[in-house]
Amino acid sequence: MGVLAWLESLPLSVWVHESPSVWAQPTVLTLHTMGMGVLVGACWVLDLRLLGISRNIPLSAFRWVFSTVAVSLSVNVVTGALLFAQRATSLGLAIPFLIKMLLVVASVATLVPLRSLVLRSDPGECEVSGSARVLAIASIVAWSGAITAGRLLAYLVP
Amino acid sequence: MPSITDVNIAHLHLLLNHVPTVGSVVALGLLLLAFVRRDEPLKRAGLEVLFVIAVLTLPVYISGVGAQQKLADRPELSDTAIRVHQDAALAGFTVAEFAGFVAWIALWQSRRRGRAAGLVPAAALLTVVALLLMTRAANLGGEIRHPEIGTVAAVAGAPPVDTAQFVTSKISAIMVNSPWAWPASETVHFLGLSLSFGVLLAVNLRILGVMRHVPFANVHRLLPWGMLGFGTNLITGMLFFVGQPKQYIDSAPFYWKVVFLMIAGANFLYLTVFTKAWTGDREGGWDASAADKAMAVLSLFSWLAVLYGGRMLPFIGHAF
Numbered sequence: 373m374g375v376l377a378w379l380e381s382l383p384l385s386v387w388v389h390e391s392p393s394v395w396a397q398p399t400v401l402t403l404h405t406m407g408m409g410v411l412v413g414a415c416w417v418l419d420l421r422l423l424g425i426s427r428n429i430p431l432s433a434f435r436w437v438f439s440t441v442a443v444s445l446s447v448n449v450v451t452g453a454l455l456f457a458q459r460a461t462s463l464g465l466a467i468p469f470l471i472k473m474l475l476v477v478a479s480v481a482t483l484v485p486l487r488s489l490v491l492r493s494d495p496g497e498c499e500v501s502g503s504a505r506v507l508a509i510a511s512i513v514a515w516s517g518a519i520t521a522g523r524l525l526a527y528l529v530p
Numbered sequence: 531m532p533s534i535t536d537v538n539i540a541h542l543h544l545l546l547n548h549v550p551t552v553g554s555v556v557a558l559g560l561l562l563l564a565f566v567r568r569d570e571p572l573k574r575a576g577l578e579v580l581f582v583i584a585v586l587t588l589p590v591y592i593s594g595v596g597a598q599q600k601l602a603d604r605p606e607l608s609d610t611a612i613r614v615h616q617d618a619a620l621a622g623f624t625v626a627e628f629a630g631f632v633a634w635i636a637l638w639q640s641r642r643r644g645r646a647a648g649l650v651p652a653a654a655l656l657t658v659v660a661l662l663l664m665t666r667a668a669n670l671g672g673e674i675r676h677p678e679i680g681t682v683a684a685v686a687g688a689p690p691v692d693t694a695q696f697v698t699s700k701i702s703a704i705m706v707n708s709p710w711a712w713p714a715s716e717t718v719h720f721l722g723l724s725l726s727f728g729v730l731l732a733v734n735l736r737i738l739g740v741m742r743h744v745p746f747a748n749v750h751r752l753l754p755w756g757m758l759g760f761g762t763n764l765i766t767g768m769l770f771f772v773g774q775p776k777q778y779i780d781s782a783p784f785y786w787k788v789v790f791l792m793i794a795g796a797n798f799l800y801l802t803v804f805t806k807a808w809t810g811d812r813e814g815g816w817d818a819s820a821a822d823k824a825m826a827v828l829s830l831f832s833w834l835a836v837l838y839g840g841r842m843l844p845f846i847g848h849a850f
Contacts, residue, residue, distance in 0.1 A: 398846070
């Protein structure tokens with residue numbers, strides 16, 4: 373039995389997929405969407421700041437973005453894993469799903485340099501370098517792509 | 531005798547449907563008075579009323595569609611008369627939302643610069659147009675029950691007209707038949723919700739004490755981006771609702787979603803215009819009161835509840 377089929381046959385996966393309970397698939401899916409809104413929203417606020425919106429806020433004030441990201445990203449890794457496991461055989465090799473994963477990884481990758489940028493900035497520092505702006509644009513584009521790919525999964529891999 | 535709690539969606543429509551027309555007249559009166567008296571606070575009050583009307587016009591439209599579904603099988607009502615009224619209402623709704631949007635921008639500018647600038651005449655003009663369209667919709671709505679005063683030839687029993695000519699039917703046909711319209715709107719709806727969430731998270735966290743050293747004016751600068759996300763979602767959300775009204779009108783989570791949207795809308799207005807934070811900043815770093823912090827928690831909760839109602843729509847039972 374392949375890994376994907378094994379994942380799909382786990383009792384938890386079967387429960388998420390089959391149970392008529394509102395706590396199964398509906399709640400997992402809703403938590404995944406809430407996590408998405410908080411995660412991407414927090415990243416976008418920082419990106420907008422780096423691109424010059426509300427430029428009077430010092431970068432060091434944005435430390436909250438990364439604790440917010442830590443919480444919401446954890447929620448979405450767990451709920452995402454459940455949503456994947458319940459349909460592992462149909463999603464595992466589907467191109468739209470792999471594109472979504474690639475875009476999520478790319479989006480999260482932009483957070484690493486953004487995090488050190490914010491954590492290392494001096495209190496009161498408002499200057500933004502050109503490379504930070506490029507990172508901000510990359511973050512906006514990659515998250516938009518990830519959301520688009522994720523939403524379209526429902527239609528492309530029914 | 532029927533109980534006061536024994537109301538249905540059609541009653542609600544009959545109650546709420548006066549808000550857009552009467553409210554617009556009140557708002558225009560306030561703006562006119564403010565113009566004559568050169569009274570800045572009165573002008574802001576007029577703009578605030580316009581925003582509130584825009585928020586309340588949403589349940590007017592939605593309850594109207596609910597009433598239509600509820601009364602669809604009454605032989606004494608003309609389906610054509612209802613559809614003519616609905617098209618007129620959608621036109622009025624659209625312009626009323628634009629008026630509320632422009633009024634909101636004027637309020638946001640006025641909070642930052644001390645006075646509402648050139649957008650006030652634009653908001654007033656849009657309100658006049660909305661009022662005319664709403665009055666027409668209201669008249670056509672009255673004729674559903676009183677065809678004897680009507681100008682519409684559509685009386686009950688008349689041969690049915692081709693329903694495909696109505697704007698709402700055309701939108702519905704595109705949303706249902708096009709392979710990409712619904713998925714594309716869903717995608718845009720998710721992008722918009724993330725943008726709104728991010729901005730409201732930042733603003734409300736500031737009120738809760740995060741970024742304490744940042745003046746409130748600086749996070750207030752972000753609000754138009756939240757409004758952009760919300761506007762995007764109002765448009766895409768209305769495309770879903772007009773596209774497949776039956777999917778929403780019987781659904782309990784949908785009504786909760788609209789109720790929490792009203793709360794979130796009132797909160798958004800408060801975040802835009804309240805003065806405490808600005809005077810607090812001038813006196814050296816505003817620290818929100820317990821009441822304002824409770825409001826920030828309510829705001830974040832309302833937005834999560836709006837999302838919950840939307841995402842749970844296909845799963846939670848039909849309660850009406």
